[in-house]
Amino acid sequence: MTEIAPNLALKISQDPDTPQQVIVRVEGDVDACEERLALHGFEIRRKLRLIKGFAATGAGSHVQELANEPWVTSIEEDQPVRAL
Amino acid sequence: MSTAPKIHPVLASVLAQEMQVAQAGGPPAIRIIVKHKPFVETLAAAAAVGGVMAVSRQFARTFSGSAMTATPEAIRVLAARPDVEMIWLDEPVHTTLDVSVPLIGAPSVWSAGFTGKGIRVGVVDTGIDSGHPDLVGRVLVTRDFTGEGETDNHGHGTHVAGIIGGTGAQSGGKYRGVAPECLFVASKVLKGDGSGMMSDVIAGLEFVAEQHVQVVNLSLGGGSNCDGTDALSVACDSVVDQGIVVCVAAGNSGPGAGTLGSPGCAKKVITIGATDKQDGIADYSSRGPSLDGRVKPDLCFPGSSIHSCRAKNTSMGQPIDDYYTTASGTSMATPHATGSSALLLQKQTKLLPQEIKDALMNSAKDLGLDANTQGKGRARVFASFQAISIPTPPPQPPPPEPPPQPPPPEPTPSPAPSPAPTPAPQPAPPGGGCRDLVKSFMSGH
Numbered sequence: 001m002t003e004i005a006p007n008l009a010l011k012i013s014q015d016p017d018t019p020q021q022v023i024v025r026v027e028g029d030v031d032a033c034e035e036r037l038a039l040h041g042f043e044i045r046r047k048l049r050l051i052k053g054f055a056a057t058g059a060g061s062h063v064q065e066l067a068n069e070p071w072v073t074s075i076e077e078d079q080p081v082r083a084l
Numbered sequence: 085m086s087t088a089p090k091i092h093p094v095l096a097s098v099l100a101q102e103m104q105v106a107q108a109g110g111p112p113a114i115r116i117i118v119k120h121k122p123f124v125e126t127l128a129a130a131a132a133v134g135g136v137m138a139v140s141r142q143f144a145r146t147f148s149g150s151a152m153t154a155t156p157e158a159i160r161v162l163a164a165r166p167d168v169e170m171i172w173l174d175e176p177v178h179t180t181l182d183v184s185v186p187l188i189g190a191p192s193v194w195s196a197g198f199t200g201k202g203i204r205v206g207v208v209d210t211g212i213d214s215g216h217p218d219l220v221g222r223v224l225v226t227r228d229f230t231g232e233g234e235t236d237n238h239g240h241g242t243h244v245a246g247i248i249g250g251t252g253a254q255s256g257g258k259y260r261g262v263a264p265e266c267l268f269v270a271s272k273v274l275k276g277d278g279s280g281m282m283s284d285v286i287a288g289l290e291f292v293a294e295q296h297v298q299v300v301n302l303s304l305g306g307g308s309n310c311d312g313t314d315a316l317s318v319a320c321d322s323v324v325d326q327g328i329v330v331c332v333a334a335g336n337s338g339p340g341a342g343t344l345g346s347p348g349c350a351k352k353v354i355t356i357g358a359t360d361k362q363d364g365i366a367d368y369s370s371r372g373p374s375l376d377g378r379v380k381p382d383l384c385f386p387g388s389s390i391h392s393c394r395a396k397n398t399s400m401g402q403p404i405d406d407y408y409t410t411a412s413g414t415s416m417a418t419p420h421a422t423g424s425s426a427l428l429l430q431k432q433t434k435l436l437p438q439e440i441k442d443a444l445m446n447s448a449k450d451l452g453l454d455a456n457t458q459g460k461g462r463a464r465v466f467a468s469f470q471a472i473s474i475p476t477p478p479p480q481p482p483p484p485e486p487p488p489q490p491p492p493p494e495p496t497p498s499p500a501p502s503p504a505p506t507p508a509p510q511p512a513p514p515g516g517g518c519r520d521l522v523k524s525f526m527s528g529h
Contacts, residue, residue: 005314023283023315046283050290050319055283076315079346081285081306083210083240083278084333084415 012060184386189466200263200426206292209241211272218250239400246393262423303415317350335370358387372456387417
């Protein structure tokens with residue numbers, strides 16, 4: 001099972017129904033994983049070929065299900081960044 | 085008697101540095117302000133001191149004193165006089181590009197003929213005002229990832245671009261960036277309020293990498309201290325693996341330990357801290373170590389009160405006039421590193437990112453602080469430039485019938501984007517990937 005980043009896991013445990021913006025990294029063909037991610041109920045916002053992953057939005061409960069998939073290598077929160 | 089109490093600490097620091105420089109060249113001239121007792125004789129006596137090169141101003145209403153240019157030795161002689169009360173460094177009002185760029189030695193690199201000409205630099209930020217007189221004609225392409233449009237409606241990215249490579253055209257050359265003939269590729273990933281999402285930054289990184297940039301600047305960050313395995317840090321390291329130098333800001337969460345964010349904790353990037361105008365480490369500059377115990381930042385550049393380009397219709401920082409504004413942060417230090425990398429890459433285009441990183445770090449001036457505060461110290465790009473050697477091609481016999489060669493392509497600014505390269509095919513991971521799984525999923529297995 002893929003480990004969900006701790007800050008994301010905490011958010012999901014507090015409110016599993018709230019949609020979460022996540023970055024999902026995968027193993028294998030990114031285009032093919034796009035279909036699979038959608039089947040898990042995720043709305044894909046960006047395909048991120050640089051890291052073999054996606055920016056996607058899905059409910060916390062879906063994130064937990066996704067973590068069980070062997071082709072998923074990591075799931076983390078899509079965090080805000082700022083000009084420094 | 086000791087002259088130290090009469091020499092202000094900032095001046096003392098400059099004197100210590102100048103002594104090192106003086107070993108290589110002649111005695112340097114330093115602009116100072118001398119407060120002395122109100123006797124005309126004092127000024128006459130000071131002017132007679134060997135090494136006092138010019139007395140430029142006299143003050144009487146505020147205090148009795150004089151502004152002058154003198155050698156370090158003359159300053160010590162003056163300090164020993166009983167009628168001299170204090171000597172300060174005659175500092176500029178702002179630590180601006182005209183100070184920070186010379187401080188790291190960039191003009192000496194220009195004098196050697198290297199201005200970053202033709203080096204393609206990616207700026208992943210709030211966009212760039214491509215109409216700014218200091219940048220005009222050199223922003224090759226901008227791609228918006230925020231949905232707001234390509235205009236820099238914040239000003240941060242334009243300020244950063246000016247530090248990297250503004251020509252200083254609007255200021256008569258005064259506010260010239262580090263690599264004033266480089267070219268820019270811009271990804272707008274931060275909105276008008278200066279914020280964005282990591283996934284947008286990753287997409288912006290991907291875009292500039294596709295545009296064949298040689299250096300990327302990331303004056304942004306987010307999250308808390310990290311170990312380099314988060315998606316943005318991994319993306320930055322992936323760009324480095326493609327042979328592209330990536331300079332990232334350490335963050336502005338200092339002075340506490342372990343205050344980096346992502347991508348400051350990435351493993352292969354050059355993480356930049358900021359120095360202040362006393363050439364010490366700025367309080368705000370984030371400190372290491374990273375969450376997994378690595379030393380960060382890697383080195384520091386000037387980042388405080390930097391005067392650079394102001395984007396049209398923006399008010400970021402403290403505007404000076406319609407074309408320039410002043411800002412502080414590791415955001416301002418990082419583009420000094422990016423411009424420096426461009427200078428080194430113009431000298432040796434085949435240098436690997438790690439070699440650029442080593443050249444900058446190994447030539448830095450040790451500020452005497454711990455590694456997780458200063459990294460290797462404050463950069464000296466001319467020393468780095470001298471440290472990298474241009475490889476001498478081995479002698480080759482001339483070919484009997486040299487075929488006609490087309491002229492080498494000149495990198496010329498063009499508003500048209502370069503074609504994106506075809507992505508290299510990815511090897512299938514051991515044990516299969518998503519395609520096999522999707523097939524089995526679709527077929528019910």
